[in-house]
Amino acid sequence: MKPIPSSFPRPAIAVTLAGGLAVLSACGGGTAPAPAPVNFAQQLAPLTIDAPNPDPRVGLSAGLFDAGQALWNMRLVSTTPPQQEFVGKTNSDLAFTGSYAIQGNYDGVQVWDISNTDAPRSVITYVCPASQSDVSVYGNLMFVSGEGMTGRLDCGSEGIREAVSQERLRGIRIFDITDIRNPRYLANVQTCRGSHTHTVVEDPNDDENVYIYVSGSAPVRPAEELPGCSSLLPTEDPNSALFRIEVIRVPLAAPQEAAIVSSPRIFEGLTAPESHGLAPEDLRLVEEARARGAFVVDLGGQPQVLPNRFVSQMLDSMVVARGGSGAPTAADSSALRAYLPAWAEAVMGGADGREEMGPTQCHDITVYPAIGLAGGACEGYGLLLDIRDVANPRRLAAVADVNFSYWHSATFSNDGSSVVFTDEWGGGGGPKCRATDPMEWGANAIFSIVDGELDFKSYYKMPAAQTSAENCVAHNGSLIPIPGRDIMVQAWYQGGVSIYDFTDPANPVEIAFHDRGPIDANRMGMGGSWSVYWYNGLIVSSEIARGLDIFELVPSEALSQNEIDAAKSVVMTELNSQGQPIFEWPTTFALARAYVDQLERNRGLPASRVAAVRAALTGAEAASGSARRTGLEALGRELDADAARSADGDRVRALAEAVRGLAAG
Amino acid sequence: MRFPVPSRLPTAILTIVLAACAGGNTGVPPAAGPSTGAVRQENTRESLAALEALYRARADSATMDVHEADVRFMTGMIGHHAQALVMSNMAPENGASDEIRVLTARILNAQTDEIAVMQGWLRDRGRPVPEVESSGTVVRGHDMHAHDAHAPDMRMSGMLSPEQLEALRAATGPDFDRLFLTYMIQHHRGAVTMVHELFATDGAAQDDLVFKLASDIQVDQTTEVARMERMLETMR
Numbered sequence: 001m002k003p004i005p006s007s008f009p010r011p012a013i014a015v016t017l018a019g020g021l022a023v024l025s026a027c028g029g030g031t032a033p034a035p036a037p038v039n040f041a042q043q044l045a046p047l048t049i050d051a052p053n054p055d056p057r058v059g060l061s062a063g064l065f066d067a068g069q070a071l072w073n074m075r076l077v078s079t080t081p082p083q084q085e086f087v088g089k090t091n092s093d094l095a096f097t098g099s100y101a102i103q104g105n106y107d108g109v110q111v112w113d114i115s116n117t118d119a120p121r122s123v124i125t126y127v128c129p130a131s132q133s134d135v136s137v138y139g140n141l142m143f144v145s146g147e148g149m150t151g152r153l154d155c156g157s158e159g160i161r162e163a164v165s166q167e168r169l170r171g172i173r174i175f176d177i178t179d180i181r182n183p184r185y186l187a188n189v190q191t192c193r194g195s196h197t198h199t200v201v202e203d204p205n206d207d208e209n210v211y212i213y214v215s216g217s218a219p220v221r222p223a224e225e226l227p228g229c230s231s232l233l234p235t236e237d238p239n240s241a242l243f244r245i246e247v248i249r250v251p252l253a254a255p256q257e258a259a260i261v262s263s264p265r266i267f268e269g270l271t272a273p274e275s276h277g278l279a280p281e282d283l284r285l286v287e288e289a290r291a292r293g294a295f296v297v298d299l300g301g302q303p304q305v306l307p308n309r310f311v312s313q314m315l316d317s318m319v320v321a322r323g324g325s326g327a328p329t330a331a332d333s334s335a336l337r338a339y340l341p342a343w344a345e346a347v348m349g350g351a352d353g354r355e356e357m358g359p360t361q362c363h364d365i366t367v368y369p370a371i372g373l374a375g376g377a378c379e380g381y382g383l384l385l386d387i388r389d390v391a392n393p394r395r396l397a398a399v400a401d402v403n404f405s406y407w408h409s410a411t412f413s414n415d416g417s418s419v420v421f422t423d424e425w426g427g428g429g430g431p432k433c434r435a436t437d438p439m440e441w442g443a444n445a446i447f448s449i450v451d452g453e454l455d456f457k458s459y460y461k462m463p464a465a466q467t468s469a470e471n472c473v474a475h476n477g478s479l480i481p482i483p484g485r486d487i488m489v490q491a492w493y494q495g496g497v498s499i500y501d502f503t504d505p506a507n508p509v510e511i512a513f514h515d516r517g518p519i520d521a522n523r524m525g526m527g528g529s530w531s532v533y534w535y536n537g538l539i540v541s542s543e544i545a546r547g548l549d550i551f552e553l554v555p556s557e558a559l560s561q562n563e564i565d566a567a568k569s570v571v572m573t574e575l576n577s578q579g580q581p582i583f584e585w586p587t588t589f590a591l592a593r594a595y596v597d598q599l600e601r602n603r604g605l606p607a608s609r610v611a612a613v614r615a616a617l618t619g620a621e622a623a624s625g626s627a628r629r630t631g632l633e634a635l636g637r638e639l640d641a642d643a644a645r646s647a648d649g650d651r652v653r654a655l656a657e658a659v660r661g662l663a664a665g
Numbered sequence: 666m667r668f669p670v671p672s673r674l675p676t677a678i679l680t681i682v683l684a685a686c687a688g689g690n691t692g693v694p695p696a697a698g699p700s701t702g703a704v705r706q707e708n709t710r711e712s713l714a715a716l717e718a719l720y721r722a723r724a725d726s727a728t729m730d731v732h733e734a735d736v737r738f739m740t741g742m743i744g745h746h747a748q749a750l751v752m753s754n755m756a757p758e759n760g761a762s763d764e765i766r767v768l769t770a771r772i773l774n775a776q777t778d779e780i781a782v783m784q785g786w787l788r789d790r791g792r793p794v795p796e797v798e799s800s801g802t803v804v805r806g807h808d809m810h811a812h813d814a815h816a817p818d819m820r821m822s823g824m825l826s827p828e829q830l831e832a833l834r835a836a837t838g839p840d841f842d843r844l845f846l847t848y849m850i851q852h853h854r855g856a857v858t859m860v861h862e863l864f865a866t867d868g869a870a871q872d873d874l875v876f877k878l879a880s881d882i883q884v885d886q887t888t889e890v891a892r893m894e895r896m897l898e899t900m901r
Contacts, residue, residue: 087719161871405771
């Protein structure tokens with residue numbers, strides 16, 4: 001949470017406080033102790049937590065089903081190994097519908113009934129090979145991605161030996177899961193690059209269709225296999241399958257008629273520089289250097305401190321240019337300062353005049369229809385897209401990053417004010433979390449979204465060093481609906497599961513984790529968490545080799561039981577994490593208490609007020625009828641007064657709102 | 666996180682249903698359909714041992730069905746990657762810029778790891794494994810001679826000629842930066858061509874690991890080519 005400087009004029013406080021007192025005495029009722037003069041903190045406390053030291057994730061023993069494990073602030077409820085058919089086959093992404101978790105596998109789809117979290121039951125193991133089997137649900141429809149060369153239209157397991165074949169499926173398979181025990185294979189939509197991942201998108205203005213954005217990253221198929229596919233540059237062939245995504249429209253009344261409706265070239269004219277804006281810490285260093293008298297030049301909108309050696313070379317050449325000799329003088333220095341802007345323009349101007357086509361495809365697109373935005377992770381770029389016209393997404397902003405190899409996926413904060421992009425450096429098969437791997441590589445980059453632009457704030461990488469036998473890099477995750485905070489649970493392959501708070505996007509803090517030792521101590525065996533999502537109070541992880549893990553949160557100094565209870569009050573009937581749902585919280589005592597806990601933790605309310613508010617809530621919960629209503633209404637008015645004095649007034653107002661909701665409830 | 670709640674939207678697009686009032690149950694709604702016929706999973710020590718045995722058996726059998734095109738690709742790509750290591754290792758001594766050093770550090774890291782993956786794949790299948798020194802020099806295993814005729818050489822797509830390598834070795838400072846980018850773009854494009862050739866071969870890339878590695882090489886190096894082209898443009 002960002003510290004909000006509070007600067008109230010004194011008289012205003014006095015007036016507000018007096019108003020608050022008057023209200024208190026008017027309603028009485030004994031729900032709050034007699035008010036004493038209280039001091040409100042002017043600065044909020046940043047989130048801190050004592051992480052276990054040494055990190056128990058380092059040095060875990062190896063094993064397929066018996067590896068050593070480390071857990072912090074979460075509990076492993078159950079681990080369910082794969083069904084026989086999928087043992088040794090790669091588990092991939094997850095989707096949820098009702099009490100079912102649907103787990104993709106390179107050889108098909110596994111449906112689990114997770115209503116008994118201690119012992120999920122296999123509902124069906126549907127064998128239909130085609131990597132990566134990225135899976136989504138929409139009502140009674142299930143969509144499965146096929147990209148590998150072995151995917152067959154008939155779901156056979158024998159693969160396809162021919163480089164060109166009419167038997168091959170690369171694209172989207174569509175199933176009817178009205179009876180989830182018997183998925184009915186309805187149709188395919190073949191695409192030129194296959195489907196590495198896909199994203200189901202609902203159009204708020206169209207209830208007859210649902211849309212699918214297809215991202216493919218394998219080479220383009222030959223035209224002999226799928227007519228019209230071309231891997232030429234768009235300048236040579238306007239129908240090139242490169243530099244675009246595919247949009248499939250699925251008519252809900254006739255899903256078998258699903259077809260590609262557009263192939264938007266959302267990358268055209270992409271010329272973002274190879275870096276994001278500077279982090280606050282970097283900016284501070286630049287300002288310090290400027291204060292020391294260093295030469296700072298603006299390059300492409302970003303301040304850069306010129307290296308000393310470079311400056312002395314430039315100064316020497318200025319001496320030569322004026323026909324002098326010897327050491328540069330103060331006059332040379334000021335002449336250089338005056339000349340730098342023109343020099344910078346000449347340097348940066350060199351990049352002009354070449355039409356950029358940008359990336360050839362996206363890896364993944366996360367849509368957030370509630371705010372009309374999507375985050376595209378597209379090769380060397382992170383894109384912000386406007387998807388209000390669902391069939392024709394439009395690029396708003398793009399960022400590139402010198403530390404980012406390959407933009408993989410995106411997750412928005414619930415209010416859309418920030419976005420987390422991941423870098424799946426090495427494609428997920430590499431051990432990118434060794435002590436020697438930089439913390440900025442294979443990490444997340446967190447951005448604020450300001451007026452449709454992406455503003456870089458920080459990197460986050462699962463911090464525990466892993467062995468070279470563990471594939472590890474940033475991968476899929478979701479938000480946990482903790483009200484008033486931005487908290488994400490994320491998979492890091494064999495780096496395990498990491499939960500972190502990015503409410504202050506410049507200062508992400510890890511608050512919980514789970515990890516296992518490598519599958520094999522002596523060699524790389526593909527494993528770990530492919531994806532992990534919050535779904536109705538559970539944290540469900542697809543373990544590539546070990547099956548399905550279910551976790552629950554355990555309260556800690558960084559997360560209270562009330563906050564966890566408030567998160568559990570958000571109930572979903574369906575979840576595809578790449579189609580991000582918006583969270584709204586029912587008005588509960590847990591919600592109010594979650595806000596109180598947060599205001600205690602960040603010192604947004606003084607201890608005496610926290611105690612008084614808690615007592616009032618306890619009193620109201622025990623009461624009923626008009627006594628409860630009157631007590632809560634009085635508390636709401638007190639909180640209005642508190643809000644004006646608190647450095648976290650917005651949170652106090654959210655609490656007041658929840659309290660009034662309870663009063664009305 | 667900002668507090669003003671996002672504006673309300675048509676409920677049709679929301680997949681969230683709010684519970685009327687919930688207080689801390691596990692939150693999983695009752696089963697949407699009958700769960701009869703479901704298989705109860707028992708995690709006994711015996712059942713896990715049996716699954717692990719199956720896992721090992723499948724891992725072994727995956728190494729039996731090997732296509733020669735995949736072997737050629739994996740063997741050749743080790744040599745191809747090794748030359749990228751040789752080129753990247755020159756950066757510190759040849760006075761490369763910080764930007765180029767970041768790039769070379771990433772290439773060294775990425776391609777060293779991929780070489781290890783390809784070596785492991787060949788080793789598991791009992792094929793000759795080209796060994797690569799940290800400098801990037803390829804040392805062929807002693808049973809590689811029989812394969813020399815088909816082994817990778819300078820005719821592999823994108824490989825630098827000895828003259829090009831010498832020119833790069835002799836360049837310093839900004840000249841090295843420009844030449845490095847020019848040659849590495851050529852080199853990466855060659856790797857992408859090798860992937861395309863693999864995919865155009867009957868029977869190739871049916872192996873999950875080969876498909877994944879080849880696809881990743883294709884997409885990573887295409888991305889890096891675009892990045893290097895932008896870097897080269899800004900140097901002109």
